[in-house]
Amino acid sequence: MYLHLYFSPERALEEEKAFNNRLADWQKELESGQRHPDHEKQYAKYFEVKSTPVRGTKVVAKEEAIAVATRNYGYFALLSNEITDAVEALEIYRNKDLVEKAFDNLKERLNLRRVAVSSEQSLDGKLFVQFIALIFLSHLTRKMQENNLFKYHTLQEILDDLDVIECFEVPGQQLQVGETTKRQMDLYSTLGVTSPASLQ
Numbered sequence: 001m002y003l004h005l006y007f008s009p010e011r012a013l014e015e016e017k018a019f020n021n022r023l024a025d026w027q028k029e030l031e032s033g034q035r036h037p038d039h040e041k042q043y044a045k046y047f048e049v050k051s052t053p054v055r056g057t058k059v060v061a062k063e064e065a066i067a068v069a070t071r072n073y074g075y076f077a078l079l080s081n082e083i084t085d086a087v088e089a090l091e092i093y094r095n096k097d098l099v100e101k102a103f104d105n106l107k108e109r110l111n112l113r114r115v116a117v118s119s120e121q122s123l124d125g126k127l128f129v130q131f132i133a134l135i136f137l138s139h140l141t142r143k144m145q146e147n148n149l150f151k152y153h154t155l156q157e158i159l160d161d162l163d164v165i166e167c168f169e170v171p172g173q174q175l176q177v178g179e180t181t182k183r184q185m186d187l188y189s190t191l192g193v194t195s196p197a198s199l200q
Contacts, residue, residue: 004078004086012074019070023061030059094145143191161187165196 026042029035030049043049046069048060083089137155144150144158166178177196188195 002080002082002084002089004080004083004089006076006078006086006090007074008076009074011076015073016070019073023066027059027061031057033057140191147190149190158187167196 022042023046026039027047029039030043030047035043046062046065048062050058050060052058078089078093080089083092140158141155144153144155149158161184165180165184168176168178170176180196185195
């Protein structure tokens with residue numbers, strides 16, 4: 001077996017932020033006296049609570065316990081019985097993550113949580129269109145990863161940028177494409193797609 005260990009500063013920051021938010025919520029519950037039964041274990045682990053008739057309730061965080069809880073933030077591991085290279089293992093893992101996000105796109109972005117069709121033929125047609133759309137989304141996500149576009153854009157921003165390009169089709173005439181900005185042309189070029197302006 002091969003154990004690959006990684007550290008991600010971005011992941012560490014996200015995990016620490018989420019933990020700090022939970023700490024703040026638990027502290028607020030203690031100070032207000034509105035304790036939640038499910039949080040009693042966390043109260044005892046991360047806080048020292050002192051109550052006096054004069055000063056009321058004083059909540060102090062246990063710094064040592066918090067340091068222990070946060071010391072491994074950002075680290076994660078991948079286990080494989082055949083992949084020896086850490087970079088290759090991480091790439092395969094990310095591709096699997098891409099598949100999971102693709103199914104999420106089917107349910108959410110492509111509105112397939114409910115099929116809402118009246119016949120089997122309509123269902124076949126909708127599934128086919130959704131499958132083609134999913135191929136486009138998956139390919140676009142992969143291209144964005146390869147070209148490091150996620151550092152500057154989200155998938156939705158890319159789609160919004162390209163969505164405003166209009167096409168006009170008149171029977172018997174050549175397809176007319178609306179104005180394409182330099183930014184859109186650069187995106188097409190980066191993604192390795194033929195610009196619609198060159199189709200005129």
